[in-house]
Amino acid sequence: MINDIVLQKGFVDVPVDSHIDMVAEIQRMKKEKNAVLLVHYYQLPEIQDIADYLGDSLGLSRNAAETDADMIVFAGVHFMAETAKILNQDKKVILPDLNAGCSLADSCQPGQFGEFVKANPDHIVMSYINCSSEIKALSDIICTSSNAEKLVQSLPGDQKIIFAPDRNLGAYINRITGRNMLLWDGYCQVHEVFSLEKLMNLKAENPDAKVIAHPECKALVLTIADYIGSTTALLKFTEKDQSKKYIVVTESGILHEMRKNNQDKIFIPAPVDEENCACSDCEYMKLNTLKKLYLCMKYELPEITMDENLRQRAEKPIRRMLEMSNQLGI
Numbered sequence: 001m002i003n004d005i006v007l008q009k010g011f012v013d014v015p016v017d018s019h020i021d022m023v024a025e026i027q028r029m030k031k032e033k034n035a036v037l038l039v040h041y042y043q044l045p046e047i048q049d050i051a052d053y054l055g056d057s058l059g060l061s062r063n064a065a066e067t068d069a070d071m072i073v074f075a076g077v078h079f080m081a082e083t084a085k086i087l088n089q090d091k092k093v094i095l096p097d098l099n100a101g102c103s104l105a106d107s108c109q110p111g112q113f114g115e116f117v118k119a120n121p122d123h124i125v126m127s128y129i130n131c132s133s134e135i136k137a138l139s140d141i142i143c144t145s146s147n148a149e150k151l152v153q154s155l156p157g158d159q160k161i162i163f164a165p166d167r168n169l170g171a172y173i174n175r176i177t178g179r180n181m182l183l184w185d186g187y188c189q190v191h192e193v194f195s196l197e198k199l200m201n202l203k204a205e206n207p208d209a210k211v212i213a214h215p216e217c218k219a220l221v222l223t224i225a226d227y228i229g230s231t232t233a234l235l236k237f238t239e240k241d242q243s244k245k246y247i248v249v250t251e252s253g254i255l256h257e258m259r260k261n262n263q264d265k266i267f268i269p270a271p272v273d274e275e276n277c278a279c280s281d282c283e284y285m286k287l288n289t290l291k292k293l294y295l296c297m298k299y300e301l302p303e304i305t306m307d308e309n310l311r312q313r314a315e316k317p318i319r320r321m322l323e324m325s326n327q328l329g330i
């Protein structure tokens, strides 16, 4: 019955007794099942607070590669849980809601991308980790927003590179490295909608605030940023920097950890183009709720499964990223 519900809905949807303390139960099941709970910064605060490891895409893949737990519970989106499975053939990997996709990953489909790669045979393919296992299998190396710049710089200067799927991150890396990577035209629907005009007005109203932005944002938005970095880099910046106020131009989930770690500072979420919309929330990340997480751990469903041949092909470029990042001291 539970299996049928998961097949239909993508998550376990059964009532939970209101007397159950779901947080305590999740903690208990972690021990009982030797499970590790990996959580991305964009998850709901109550899920971030019970993580065994809370981090960005690079930190999460490193943890997934190194864990000795029997089961990985991934509170993030599908491509992240899939990456954990690619690195852990023999472990059970579960995700609270299989509908937790990613607009950026969806903007790069394997058929069209395969044609693009074939049409440029003298290029190597670097793909941002925000892509499906099929795209990873067509890639030579994976990167994240934490290591993309250094990985690109470590490649010979005359090496032609296809960068996919994020056009904004690719263009940003081109600008700071002086490379001319061929970019796939994909984008993240959350980072694409920040409004430059509203951001400039907000900055004018808060002249003491620093603008900190994720490189998935559009080039024009990045031009007014005081600091640009991955989720973890933004967080670390706010911990070391002396300012007392920041306008944060990325998914709003990161504000929770920023506020927790810097209680004397003010963090303002950046405004988006659309009126009356919580667009700086990633709708996919927010599909995972405490109830879905509890039920997912209880029933060990939904589980990420993958064709073994595809898994092996997708594993190579991820391992290459992890090895090169270690060598480069990232």
Ligand code: 13P
Residues within 6 Å of the ligand: 055, 056, 057, 058, 130, 144, 145, 146, 188, 216, 230, 231, 232
């Ligand atoms: P990082 O975790 O690498 O900062 O990426 C942000 C993101 O959009 C994840 O989906």
Ligand code: SF4
Residues within 6 Å of the ligand: 042, 077, 101, 102, 103, 104, 105, 130, 188, 189, 190, 191, 251, 282, 283, 284, 285
């Ligand atoms: Fe994908 Fe953007 Fe959501 Fe990250 S924030 S999971 S890139 S849609």
